[in-house]
Amino acid sequence: MSEYDLAVVGGGPAGAAAAIEAAGLGLRCLLFDEGSDAGGQVYRPPAFAAATGGPDAAAGAALRAGLAGSAVERAFGHRVWFAGPAAEAAGFELQAVGPEGNRRVTARALLAAAGTSERVFPCAGWTLPGVTGLAAATILLKSQKVLPGRRVVVAGCGPLLPLVAVGILELGGAVAALVDLNGPADWLAALPGLAARPDLALRGLGWLARLRRAGVPLYTRWGVRAVSGREAVEAVEIGPVEADWRPSRQRPALRIEADALCLGHGLLPASELTRLLGAAHAYRPEAGGWLPVLDEAGRTSLPLLYAAGDGARLLGAGAAPLAGRLAALAAARDLGRLSEAAFAQRAAPLRRRLRRAARFGTAMARLCTPRPGLVEGLGADAVACRCEELTRGELGAAIAAGAGSLAALKAATRCGMGPCGGRLCNATAHALLAAAGRSAAEIGAPSARPPLRPVPLAALTGSFDYADVPIRELSPR
Numbered sequence: 001m002s003e004y005d006l007a008v009v010g011g012g013p014a015g016a017a018a019a020i021e022a023a024g025l026g027l028r029c030l031l032f033d034e035g036s037d038a039g040g041q042v043y044r045p046p047a048f049a050a051a052t053g054g055p056d057a058a059a060g061a062a063l064r065a066g067l068a069g070s071a072v073e074r075a076f077g078h079r080v081w082f083a084g085p086a087a088e089a090a091g092f093e094l095q096a097v098g099p100e101g102n103r104r105v106t107a108r109a110l111l112a113a114a115g116t117s118e119r120v121f122p123c124a125g126w127t128l129p130g131v132t133g134l135a136a137a138t139i140l141l142k143s144q145k146v147l148p149g150r151r152v153v154v155a156g157c158g159p160l161l162p163l164v165a166v167g168i169l170e171l172g173g174a175v176a177a178l179v180d181l182n183g184p185a186d187w188l189a190a191l192p193g194l195a196a197r198p199d200l201a202l203r204g205l206g207w208l209a210r211l212r213r214a215g216v217p218l219y220t221r222w223g224v225r226a227v228s229g230r231e232a233v234e235a236v237e238i239g240p241v242e243a244d245w246r247p248s249r250q251r252p253a254l255r256i257e258a259d260a261l262c263l264g265h266g267l268l269p270a271s272e273l274t275r276l277l278g279a280a281h282a283y284r285p286e287a288g289g290w291l292p293v294l295d296e297a298g299r300t301s302l303p304l305l306y307a308a309g310d311g312a313r314l315l316g317a318g319a320a321p322l323a324g325r326l327a328a329l330a331a332a333r334d335l336g337r338l339s340e341a342a343f344a345q346r347a348a349p350l351r352r353r354l355r356r357a358a359r360f361g362t363a364m365a366r367l368c369t370p371r372p373g374l375v376e377g378l379g380a381d382a383v384a385c386r387c388e389e390l391t392r393g394e395l396g397a398a399i400a401a402g403a404g405s406l407a408a409l410k411a412a413t414r415c416g417m418g419p420c421g422g423r424l425c426n427a428t429a430h431a432l433l434a435a436a437g438r439s440a441a442e443i444g445a446p447s448a449r450p451p452l453r454p455v456p457l458a459a460l461t462g463s464f465d466y467a468d469v470p471i472r473e474l475s476p477r
Helices: 013-024 054-070 134-142 162-172 184-189 198-213 274-275 321-336 340-365 394-399 405-415 425-434 457-461
Strands: 002-010 029-033 073-076 081-083 093-096 103-111 114-118 130-133 151-156 172-179 218-220 223-227 235-239 254-257 260-264 268-270 281-284 288-291 303-309 383-385
Touching: 002 013, 002 054, 013 029, 013 054, 013 172, 029 303, 054 254, 054 394, 081 274, 103 457, 114 134, 130 134, 134 218, 134 260, 151 162, 151 223, 151 235, 162 172, 162 198, 162 260, 172 223, 172 235, 184 394, 184 425, 198 457, 223 260, 268 288, 274 288, 303 321, 383 425, 394 425, 405 425
Parallel strands: 002 029, 002 103, 029 073, 103 303, 130 260, 151 172, 151 260, 172 218
Antiparallel strands: 081 093, 093 103, 114 268, 223 235, 235 254, 281 288
């Protein structure tokens, strides 16, 4: 079993920058990531040479070049499924499934930088083929150069809306409508934060200008009400919403013919690792939901456990590498590789840059903060938990019968017990419980237990014959 000073889980902007910083300070560092290379979702390497990856390609290439030139040991194609206290020494034990089977390592310190998962609130018909999450659509468009459909409705909230819509146009598809839950006043309120990254703000304005030139209909303060079709998406019904995003009846709904819908409502920090290890968490809906409680350097409530990037708080790709480097400095300081004076000198400029970069990401995250009315228009027959095929009505009945927390709702209905581990339905379940009057403290954070991610059983057991299984002899009566 290999031993390291620092293990980093996640090779996105935060994790990769942290690993490079740590190795530069003399720490023996191991970086785990499920992908074939570093970059995460935002800097995902192109699947083939013709797929340039869009405007973030240069930043992703620079990140991978920096990692390749460092002393970081890289374990790509590895899915971390277990983490816990090391049994034989101080620190942490991790297990990950990779190309050569299960790998077990220990590390004195651990940094969680697992990024995010996509948040999609359901609507009637959202399980039809042709419905794709906004974040998933960016992967199709940027890395694979594949259209989600030929005539697409792009809907939800946040900065991925114009990004996906423009990506569809660039590949020759048609955008039937862009449907934004936020209104002009919401975007105006975000301007102070957007001013922190004028380059990104100008890029966004350029996207909107491109959509207007293409004649794409733009519906602000509107949302998706239903998706219809026999075997796949054939039409999308949209309608106006109130300030709290509940359906408004002041104007009639519209039916738009389309063969695909890209739908998304922001991102969720992937905090399963820190929750599994028992670090303190707090509910902050404006920053993504249940987040590890951190100090300014990314330290959690547990010694030598750190978190950085969007998996710790939704701050955006610009802030993520700064947060990762700061956490690496903290780890080096706590492991005795950096003096307090040297840590303070190195950390101060990073903190200043992080505060500035975080203003933009914070403004974007607030635009995606779910509002109370989002689930109120959901019909009783709409599927709320895809893995277990549970409807909104079934979850509502369990809540009315006394299930007042995520754990109780899971026990009563199996919501969150499918292959996704609750990643697709926990946000909806939380919203339904909140609509029933439950507080965040009563609802509780989603439980985390191994395996953190689905893994093939064969990868853990290895190959064997039935005859190799030891069978104890029966005890005499």
